[in-house]
Amino acid sequence: MLGYYCKARFGDLDLExxxxxxxxxxxxxxxSPRHTTTTSPADNIKNTTTLSAEERKSSxxxxxxxxxxxxxxxxxxxxxxxxxxxxxxxxxxxxAAAEEHDHLQWCRxxxxxxxxxxxxxxxxxxxxxxxxxxxxxxxxxxVSMGFLAxxxxxxxxxxxxxxxxxxxxxxKSRAILEQMRExxxxxxxxxxxxxxxxxPRSIRLLMRFTAKILTxxxxxx
Numbered sequence: 001m002l003g004y005y006c007k008a009r010f011g012d013l014d015l016e017x018x019x020x021x022x023x024x025x026x027x028x029x030x031x032s033p034r035h036t037t038t039t040s041p042a043d044n045i046k047n048t049t050t051l052s053a054e055e056r057k058s059s060x061x062x063x064x065x066x067x068x069x070x071x072x073x074x075x076x077x078x079x080x081x082x083x084x085x086x087x088x089x090x091x092x093x094x095x096a097a098a099e100e101h102d103h104l105q106w107c108r109x110x111x112x113x114x115x116x117x118x119x120x121x122x123x124x125x126x127x128x129x130x131x132x133x134x135x136x137x138x139x140x141x142x143v144s145m146g147f148l149a150x151x152x153x154x155x156x157x158x159x160x161x162x163x164x165x166x167x168x169x170x171x172k173s174r175a176i177l178e179q180m181r182e183x184x185x186x187x188x189x190x191x192x193x194x195x196x197x198x199x200p201r202s203i204r205l206l207m208r209f210t211a212k213i214l215t216x217x218x219x220x221x
Contacts, residue, residue, distance in 0.1 A: 038099075040106040041179040042172035051114075055167040060116035061219045062162045063107050063173060066180070068119045068218040069155060069211075070104035072129040073097070076151065079133020080144045089141045092194050096148065096187045103183065106176045113172070119218040145196035150204055152188035154211060156181050 051059065077097035084090040108118060119125075136147040159181040166174055199207075 038102045040109060041175040042106065042110060045171050045175050049169045051167065051169055055169060056114055059166060059170045059173045060111060060114050062166060062177075063111045063114070064116060064119050065215050065218050066159070066162070066177065067104060067107035067111060068122055068125055068214060069158070070100050070107060071122045072125045072214070073100040073151070073155070074104065075126045075129035076133040076136075077148070079130040079135075080137040080148065081133075083134055083137025084144065085141050089144065089194060092190060093144075093148070096190070099183055099187070103176075103180050106180075110173055110176055120221050121218060125214060125218075142195050142197040143199070145191040145194045146199050149188045149191035149196040150199050150207060152184040152191065154204075154207060156184045156188070158211065158215075159184065 074097050077093045077100065081090050081093040081097070084093060111118060136144045159177050163174060163177050163181070166177070168174070
């Protein structure tokens with residue numbers, strides 16, 4: 001068991017992980033949460049103009065939504081990883097989850113800079129997404145990768161809409177969303193390269209409907 005744990009922790013993709021091993025790794029992540037090692041795209045940017053009250057409110061709302069989305073993404077990928085049938089799939093999912101953690105921290109930091117706060121509904125979104133991730137993982141690696149790819153494509157579309165709405169004056173927030181969009185598209189490509197299957201149209205529409213509910217409620221609560 002210890003050999004499984006150590007090799008998995010350091011990226012031996014040839015190693016097959018048991019469910020118990022994956023649970024141990026997940027618990028380790030919870031007890032020793034990783035800190036972001038990627039510098040926020042906003043760190044080296046200085047806003048040249050002061051945001052109006054309306055612009056700040058709009059940015060806070062969009063950042064809160066995206067922060068909640070990253071909470072969901074982490075839970076989703078962790079649930080999928082628990083059910084992954086190979087170490088390669090497990091590591092692909094956990095790598096995506098790690099980058100989503102960075103996104104989450106970037107959004108959280110920027111929210112506080114703008115005197116905003118994360119959504120109070122985040123624990124609910126986390127629990128629901130974890131369950132969905134487990135269900136997707138049980139369906140098999142191809143379906144799981146397909147779910148990851150579709151999720152990332154939909155998130156990328158969502159980020160593009162936010163960038164089109166966000167004030168050009170809020171350079172810091174825009175830089176964060178632009179980097180997030182680039183990373184999400186890369187995650188989708190990685191999923192496709194790992195054998196993702198295309199999801200049925202009904203599932204894709206359900207995913208969009210669920211995302212809309214999250215967007216509407218999180219913007220306010």
